[in-house]
Amino acid sequence: MPFYEVHHCAPLTRSEKDDLAARITQIHKSAFGAPSLFISITFKDISGCDFYAGPNQQASCNRIFAILRTGGPRTVTDLENLSVALSEAWQDSIVRNNTVEARSLSGVFVTRSIEALMEHGFLLPGAGKDEEWLKQNLPRFQKLADEGSAGFQGLLKELGH
Template structure:
């Protein structure tokens, strides 16, 4: 349901990418009660892209910073379902948790931006219409038989979802 876009300029190992994806999934799932199966994360190296801040290319800005510091523009964009059940403090808590996870997994670098876009109004994923924000538990209950069927047919992701919700 949510789509997290991690853009990094510092080098990341495959292990760091895997750990970031796991951390993002866990943080979102715990804060918003979304099934882990439906938390999508894409990690992209953007070190070769031209990035601008205040209308100036970042390379130009680096000249303004002390020589022993390296300007980093690692960032996470989150496209989520927004609704009345999700408050500013919820998003702040997720932002802080994501920043802490970044600092633990990629020490010595800065996660400069975490930005939420409440842009998802409807859609389908894995053949299921996505619920409104805050309706995940009811949606899981309503679709559990179909989830179990997919699990029984050998879909490992749905087996994990059924295990996650203890049914």
């Protein structure tokens, strides 16, 4: 459903990545109701890149990109709240008490540009249509879980089945 891409020039530990990914997942689930299995997050080390704001090279090039499905009931305020929550998650997971400028977050970019999406063998619904889609696909989720898919076993548990 959503695709989050974390670009970082600051070195991140596995624990920091795990913590930030868990926070991003929880933020998105709380805001938009998507199940965890369908919230994709990648981390890209871009420490070899030069980052400029206008003509000035910057010490920090850490950014979070959130690419969401188009349409649905999401308002600009919802997306602004998402941006703030993601920024706070970075602060809590990565910066904490380490105020080195290179660990600060340069920006959060939220776009609605996913027109169609297929994940885990499922064509996913439009924004705001998750609940109905989940109900319709419950038998297929159950079949995959019964066949041993840990991801779908986790999905069924998350859905209370």
